Amino acid sequence: MTFESEVVSVDKEFGAGKVDAIHPSASIVAENPVAIVERTVQKKGTQEQAKAYLDFLYSDEGQEIAAKHNIRPRNEAILKKYSQALRPIKLFTVADYFGSLGEAQKVHFNDGGQFDKLYTVGK
Numbered sequence: 135m136t137f138e139s140e141v142v143s144v145d146k147e148f149g150a151g152k153v154d155a156i157h158p159s160a161s162i163v164a165e166n167p168v169a170i171v172e173r174t175v176q177k178k179g180t181q182e183q184a185k186a187y188l189d190f191l192y193s194d195e196g197q198e199i200a201a202k203h204n205i206r207p208r209n210e211a212i213l214k215k216y217s218q219a220l221r222p223i224k225l226f227t228v229a230d231y232f233g234s235l236g237e238a239q240k241v242h243f244n245d246g247g248q249f250d251k252l253y254t255v256g257k
Contacts, residue, residue, distance in 0.1 A: 137164060139204035142219050160224040166205075 141155045168188055175181040190196045197207035201216040213220060232238035242248045 138206065138220065142204040157221055158223065160226060163225045163227050 138157070138161075141157075144153050145151075145155070168191060170181070170184045170188060175184045191200075192208065194209060194212065197209040197212045201207045201212050201220065204216075204219050206220050207213050207216075228235050228238050232242070240247070
């Protein structure tokens, strides 16, 4: 399992169709978190630049760059433009089905969780 941007990268590296990829019809929203760290920008005097960068990420130009690198943009018009690589998919959040992120981590990904059970080799 990986991010969809990685699947496109693998196809480019090894050739389309050389690696089997399954594209689900639904998937969890997996956004890369971004934040301005107040202590750091105050220390370095970069508050204005950090804010400008954060704003740029969600601008049309920033979303266009993301889409060019196979990162699913939030902007629907830009997403449609890149629908060849970023196929239509129903997205849902952790909260929609699993409660909090902490609860999902505990049930599905901690040692002995559901994810581990998928990879347990039968005897």
